[in-house]
Amino acid sequence: xxxxxxxxxxxxxxxxTSVKIECRSLDFQATTMFWYRQFPKQSLMLMATSNEGxxxxxxxxxxxxxxxxxxxxxxLSTLTVTSAHPEDSSFYICSASNRVVFTDTxxxxxxxxxxxx
Amino acid sequence: LAKTTQPIxxxxxxxxxxxxxxxxxxxxxxDYITWYQQFPSQGPRFIIQGYKTKVTNEVASLxxxxxxxxxxxxLPRVSLSDTAVYYCLVGSTGAGSYQLTFxxxxxxxxxx
Numbered sequence: 001x002x003x004x005x006x007x008x009x010x011x012x013x014x015x016x017t018s019v020k021i022e023c024r025s026l027d028f029q030a031t032t033m034f035w036y037r038q039f040p041k042q043s044l045m046l047m048a049t050s051n052e053g054x055x056x057x058x059x060x061x062x063x064x065x066x067x068x069x070x071x072x073x074x075x076l077s078t079l080t081v082t083s084a085h086p087e088d089s090s091f092y093i094c095s096a097s098n099r100v101v102f103t104d105t106x107x108x109x110x111x112x113x114x115x116x117x
Numbered sequence: 118l119a120k121t122t123q124p125i126x127x128x129x130x131x132x133x134x135x136x137x138x139x140x141x142x143x144x145x146x147x148d149y150i151t152w153y154q155q156f157p158s159q160g161p162r163f164i165i166q167g168y169k170t171k172v173t174n175e176v177a178s179l180x181x182x183x184x185x186x187x188x189x190x191x192l193p194r195v196s197l198s199d200t201a202v203y204y205c206l207v208g209s210t211g212a213g214s215y216q217l218t219f220x221x222x223x224x225x226x227x228x229x
Binding site for chain 1: 149151153158159160161162163166204217218219220221222
């Protein structure tokens with residue numbers, strides 16, 4: 001149980017285009033989803049937290065107009081990188097949680113490798 | 118948010134028990150301690166979670182002293198496939214939601 005999927009697993013796009021990444025909880029309802037970014041040989045950095053049906057809460061330094069997050073259902077959250085640039089190239093990882101069921105445990109997706117040319 | 122400190126790296130031979138200790142001096146009363154494993158280009162995988170004393174599951178044990186200011190992840194008889202980065206995290210609540218802050222983690226290298 002507690003499986004989280006992400007799609008696509010990797011994407012290459014041209015500078016200036018937008019890319020959407022999907023995160024799904026497959027076997028549980030995710031009341032909260034998180035989006036992280038990880039650069040090579042570095043730790044995960046939290047970008048934003050979203051609760052189903054609410055606006056996402058962004059970490060300091062993360063542009064909410066550039067990284068659009070939608071958490072429209074209890075099993076799906078999307079991250080859209082708008083007007084992507086090469087410096088946005090990174091490994092994006094989502095996680096999902098349900099505090100009633102899993103207390104403080106987050107379950108992570110497999111990640112999405114974004115390369116912006 | 119409770120900050121964690123772990124060794125940057127550890128080496129171990131196959132078949133040995135590995136203990137990774139994490140310090141979290143400012144852990145809050147309601148915080149749980151969770152350990153994750155991450156392989157390159159993959160999302161972190163949940164290993165074990167505990168609040169106090171000892172927790173054991175099919176892959177690891179977690180030892181937490183009474184003051185909860187540290188914790189030790191114990192991996193019995195490691196194999197080459199256990200080579201990964203291990204993160205210790207402390208859950209923190211705030212404004213109805215919670216966050217996990219990832220530190221640098223411990224890179225475990227298992228040697229044949």
